[in-house]
Amino acid sequence: MSKQENKQVIIATKNKGKAKEFEKLFSPYDIKVRTLLDFPDVADIEETGITFEENAIIKAESISKQFHTMVISDDSGLVVDALDGRPGIYSARFAGEEKDDEANIQKLLFEMETVPQEKRTARFYCAIALAIPGEETITVSGTCEGEILKEKRGTHGFGYDPIFLIKDKGKTMAELSSEEKNLISHRAKAIQKLISLLEDILN
Numbered sequence: 001m002s003k004q005e006n007k008q009v010i011i012a013t014k015n016k017g018k019a020k021e022f023e024k025l026f027s028p029y030d031i032k033v034r035t036l037l038d039f040p041d042v043a044d045i046e047e048t049g050i051t052f053e054e055n056a057i058i059k060a061e062s063i064s065k066q067f068h069t070m071v072i073s074d075d076s077g078l079v080v081d082a083l084d085g086r087p088g089i090y091s092a093r094f095a096g097e098e099k100d101d102e103a104n105i106q107k108l109l110f111e112m113e114t115v116p117q118e119k120r121t122a123r124f125y126c127a128i129a130l131a132i133p134g135e136e137t138i139t140v141s142g143t144c145e146g147e148i149l150k151e152k153r154g155t156h157g158f159g160y161d162p163i164f165l166i167k168d169k170g171k172t173m174a175e176l177s178s179e180e181k182n183l184i185s186h187r188a189k190a191i192q193k194l195i196s197l198l199e200d201i202l203n
């Protein structure tokens, strides 16, 4: 892999919250980051896998084939113990195809209405795939442990962040600044692993 030809990467996501986090996490490095928000004509990719890793690979390889370039994708979600791991890979569409964060939160709170606080443990999971033309796609992952609150707190972040409590901080993910979230999140942990693998290209 020569350094020059890989100085740009496409993040295969249309999720604005993820896109912002990726742009920040890659900002210290000398690499141009673009997302599918820069390419609105790209068709939605069907996530037909049954694991986060499978879906991440599907997204990264599909875009890498279309653009003939290095592509990173993220498949992530919320795994709730009291719901036997749901919404899991269906987190974005938990309340329907519109991928409405507020509707997803309300559905989750409703389903967990009778679950006491000590049984509301959950974690965010993030699988990231790296597809480089002509090379085997690789995946890395990260998790972030927490608890589901009974009501929303905070306005930062996206998705389920306002009801996800980071216990040792006493704050929800949405009460953390983007800098604080990017130190502890599932996505940040996965990206740190990816960055060590990409060191050659980034430096």
Ligand SMILES: O=c1[nH]c(=O)c2ncn([C@@H]3O[C@H](COP(=O)(O)OP(=O)(O)OP(=O)(O)O)[C@@H](O)[C@H]3O)c2[nH]1
Residues within 6 Å of the ligand: 012, 013, 014, 015, 018, 047, 074, 075, 076, 077, 078, 091, 092, 099, 104, 124, 157, 158, 159, 160, 161, 162, 164, 173, 185, 187
């Ligand atoms: O509160 C949250 N903070 C996070 O940090 C986070 N990371 C993931 N999630 C949830 O999991 C879905 C991903 O599903 P997903 O990986 O299929 O992505 P998506 O469909 O939104 O976009 P794309 O990347 O596929 O284009 C998201 O929509 C969210 O509901 C999060 N919620």
Ligand SMILES: [Mg+2]
Residues within 6 Å of the ligand: 047, 092
């Ligand atoms: Mg998706």
